[in-house]
Amino acid sequence: MRVLAILIFLLISTNLKGQLSGCVYDKATKEQLSYVNIWYFNEEETSGTTAKKNGHFNFNELDTTRFLSFNKAGYEILKVRPDSNVYDVYLSRLNESTNQLSQPANGPRRVGIGFDFKNATSYASLSITKSDPVIYAQYFSTGDYHSYKIEKINVSLSSRINSLINIRIYEATEDLKPGNLLDFKDILRKIKVGKESHTIRMEDLNIRISKNGFFVGIEKLIIEQNMISLNETDFNNNQKVEVNEYYPSINLFPTESSNLLYAYIKGEWMKLDNSKISLGINIDLKR
Structure with a gap:
């Protein structure tokens, strides 16, 4: 059992050293979201990338001590800790608040x-x-x-x-x-x-x-x-x-x-x- 446990640990560790890749989607429509800026970080290290036009992204390695932060205009910021090499993400759209400010009556045009x-x-x-x-x-x-x-x-x-x-x-x-x-x-x-x-x-x-x-x-x-x-x-x-x-x-x-x-x-x-x-x-x- 001890040998089996060690083998399982080694297999998991090897898997976690592989690339981290995924795709960013709209949670409601399931459409792929383009040009989402992504930060991949912990207290010691930071790296980042931008999702491609088709929503796909990848990092050279999976590090479960790091967080992923996704930022796109019109969507809620999402911060997650990935637990697998393939990690698809679904972002929720913000409720658009209408700009209710009225046109000023005075002042230069x-x-x-x-x-x-x-x-x-x-x-x-x-x-x-x-x-x-x-x-x-x-x-x-x-x-x-x-x-x-x-x-x-x-x-x-x-x-x-x-x-x-x-x-x-x-x-x-x-x-x-x-x-x-x-x-x-x-x-x-x-x-x-x-x-x-x-x-x-x-x-x-x-x-x-x-x-x-x-x-x-x-x-x-x-x-x-x-x-x-x-x-x-x-x-x-x-x-x-x-x-x-x-x-x-x-x-x-x-x-x-x-x-x-x-x-x-x-x-x-x-x-x-x-x-x-x-x-x-x-x-x-x-x-």
């Missing part, structure tokens, strides 16, 4: 808020070389323009390949953290090579903003379409190593005052301190 590109003197590009998805979000105060509708968003992004980005709009909570999503579907946009200023039209979403303000999030997608493989020199041993870069790059602009920035990693929002930078986002509001 249109107004622009956010970063002033005309006075920008320099910027740095932030590219991701680790295969971890992330959402960077910046807060925007509405001042006297609450209840205005978001007409379009202008964002500065750079890319060495034709790539794909997802934009998210969050309501700001009372303590100025990213709260509920104001858009209940992915706002996917293609980013073309050589173009840095990108306009995303938003009128059809009919998003009106509250007095607390809002966050604009830029969601990086870890998909093959966004990846370039490069051979770089490891200066520790002078050997060539393959590095994957994921585009587009987010252009960061220095500012005199601090901005309120958050990053969504491992299923949680983390505040970025001493953020005298801007994500290079300008928003046009319409009364």
Whole structure:
């Protein structure tokens, strides 16, 4: 019996070292969900990926000490601990709350808020070389323009390949953290090579903003379409190593005052301190 128990343990251990793969579905319709960002983590290690267009995902190994966290616009965040090598996931759709804010009676018909590109003197590009998805979000105060509708968003992004980005709009909570999503579907946009200023039209979403303000999030997608493989020199041993870069790059602009920035990693929002930078986002509001 002792030998049998050891053999069973070894078989289970061997199985747990295999790949972890699965597919993400809509719980109600059973449709496959595309471009779901997934974090695979415990206290010591974090990795991540983005589900493919057909909803499939995989990791190199199954580690039962890690959690999986699934995040997609319009769906409840799901956090689970996988217990098998094939792990299909079903996400529940959120109840869409209608934007009940009425059109303001007074004020200019249109107004622009956010970063002033005309006075920008320099910027740095932030590219991701680790295969971890992330959402960077910046807060925007509405001042006297609450209840205005978001007409379009202008964002500065750079890319060495034709790539794909997802934009998210969050309501700001009372303590100025990213709260509920104001858009209940992915706002996917293609980013073309050589173009840095990108306009995303938003009128059809009919998003009106509250007095607390809002966050604009830029969601990086870890998909093959966004990846370039490069051979770089490891200066520790002078050997060539393959590095994957994921585009587009987010252009960061220095500012005199601090901005309120958050990053969504491992299923949680983390505040970025001493953020005298801007994500290079300008928003046009319409009364």
